[in-house]
Amino acid sequence: xxxxxxxxxxxxxxxxxxxxxxxxxxxxxxxxxxxxxxxxxxxxxxxxxxxxxxxxxxxxxxxxxxxxxxxxxxxxxxxxxxxxxxxxxxxxxxxxxxxxxxxxxxxxxxxxxxxxxxxxxxxxxxxxxxxxxxxxxxxxxxxxxxxxxxxxxxxxxxxxxxxxxxxxxxxxxxxxxxxxxxxxxxxxxxxxxxxxxxxxxxxxxxxxxxxxxxxxxxxxxxxxxxxxxxxxxxxxxxxxxxxxxxxxxxxxxxxxxxxxxxxxxxxxxxxxxxxxxxxxxxxxxxxxxxxxxxxxxxxxxxxxxxxxxxxxxxx
Numbered sequence: 485x486x487x488x489x490x491x492x493x494x495x496x497x498x499x500x501x502x503x504x505x506x507x508x509x510x511x512x513x514x515x516x517x518x519x520x521x522x523x524x525x526x527x528x529x530x531x532x533x534x535x536x537x538x539x540x541x542x543x544x545x546x547x548x549x550x551x552x553x554x555x556x557x558x559x560x561x562x563x564x565x566x567x568x569x570x571x572x573x574x575x576x577x578x579x580x581x582x583x584x585x586x587x588x589x590x591x592x593x594x595x596x597x598x599x600x601x602x603x604x605x606x607x608x609x610x611x612x613x614x615x616x617x618x619x620x621x622x623x624x625x626x627x628x629x630x631x632x633x634x635x636x637x638x639x640x641x642x643x644x645x646x647x648x649x650x651x652x653x654x655x656x657x658x659x660x661x662x663x664x665x666x667x668x669x670x671x672x673x674x675x676x677x678x679x680x681x682x683x684x685x686x687x688x689x690x691x692x693x694x695x696x697x698x699x700x701x702x703x704x705x706x707x708x709x710x711x712x713x714x715x716x717x718x719x720x721x722x723x724x725x726x727x728x729x730x731x732x733x734x735x736x737x738x739x740x741x742x743x744x745x746x747x748x749x750x751x752x753x754x755x756x757x758x759x760x761x762x763x764x765x766x767x768x769x770x771x772x773x774x775x776x777x778x779x780x781x782x783x784x785x786x787x788x789x790x791x792x793x794x795x796x797x798x799x
Contacts, residue, residue: 547765548799549578551604556772559779569595575787584608589623605633612638612650612681616657627670637675638682645683655694662700673730674702678711685725692728701728722762732759733769742773744782745789753796
């Protein structure tokens with residue numbers, strides 16, 4: 485049986501390819517104590533880190549593990565947290581996400597732990613010109629040591645989308661959250677969202693570079709990448725984002741509208757083939773915003789299509 489990896493070993497293996505010297509500095513300052521039997525520390529997914537950890541105390545997550553957004557679990561057939569998690573497990577998802585504003589994290593974690601699923605991310609939408617809600621620190625404490633992300637989609641009433649004039653405010657806030665997270669997980673990932681201050685993946689990359697910590701990165705969200713009109717080929721964006729890329733999110737698109745993976749006119753398999761070619765091997769999130777009806781109906785369709793996409797893209 486493989487032994488549990490120490491925090492130093494896990495960070496060195498997981499971050500080394502993507503973050504180089506920065507990761508080495510983090511590992512040198514980490515705790516050399518053995519694993520405790522809880523979930524694995526979190527780190528950048530750029531080099532497939534979610535599949536890197538091994539050992540009896542660290543449950544491996546295969547490359548391209550698919551998580552369902554909590555907005556896909558709001559149908560009338562899943563009225564409770566327990567029902568939502570049970571459906572996620574039934575359909576084969578690796579876990580689910582949740583919103584900071586929902587204020588139910590402890591219950592979600594308890595339900596996921598009982599089903600043996602992972603908590604993927606906690607989504608927040610702070611104003612870049614305001615202080616970070618101090619309650620986030622309490623939630624981070626609940627996520628200590630888990631392979632999870634604190635996702636930040638900065639909005640603003642003062643700054644236009646992507647305006648670098650607010651970078652100083654943003655980096656200060658990100659560093660504060662990263663300090664709360666420490667080096668054992670969760671990590672911090674910018675969530676690009678149309679009409680937010682951070683509306684492009686390029687914004688997340690710029691901020692991650694300025695913060696300069698391997699535990700701070702960005703998402704690449706298919707729908708928002710499309711909605712803001714891409715300014716460069718996907719391959720170029722992936723190459724730029726890869727050292728900081730912590731999650732790729734997908735969904736079907738029908739003339740710009742979010743639909744199940746099985747529907748629409750957007751070639752998600754080609755998108756994921758490009759993601760694979762870039763070298764990314766981390767987790768994938770399923771965006772389900774505004775999809776109506778019972779959750780099981782549309783999620784089952786998406787999971788069936790995801791299995792086809794994996795074969796088509798060679799994932």
